[in-house]
Amino acid sequence: MWLLLVFLFVLSCEKAKVEEKPSLAINTKELIRWRGCTDCHDTKRSLVGPSFFDISQRYEEKDILVKSILEGSCGKWKARWECMPPQKVSKEEAERMAEWILHLRTTKPPESSS
Template structure:
């Protein structure tokens, strides 16, 4: 059942790539444990990320890799762990949605 739910969420994101689907994906992949739309939690808010990287041409590629592989030292001392449960397509969908947050 859990696997079916993940497949449905992923399929929804890939088909629609809309804001609601990506928001649901961010919750399903536990991004909201450390990030929120406008307030800094453990990590930066989605709006902060969008503001910092919004004008960079390679932002989607760079941030997708950070979602997948993790990073450290970019937003402070707390590292972002790698997300092995996130596929390349899901990482790109998440980043596109995050970059749309203004």
């Protein structure tokens, strides 16, 4: 009986590890929501952090935005938002997120992402 419980526990841990990383098939907007970015950011309006549209206006290079996502950033907004901690995302995910955010610069801001 004890061995069965241990086996089931191990299986449940393995399932959690698999679910931790999203599929590449998930669209970027859903990835942003799934990773919790929309807890602090919205597409058009400021929440805890600046809107994705405002971010797209400030950043011109994808690499700089990717670095801010991966390593965090402080003191760039000189307003309510002092620091964003490093995010727990892969480099590929950060690049997808940065591309989506930067596309807002050339298009009308989409409806709220929340």
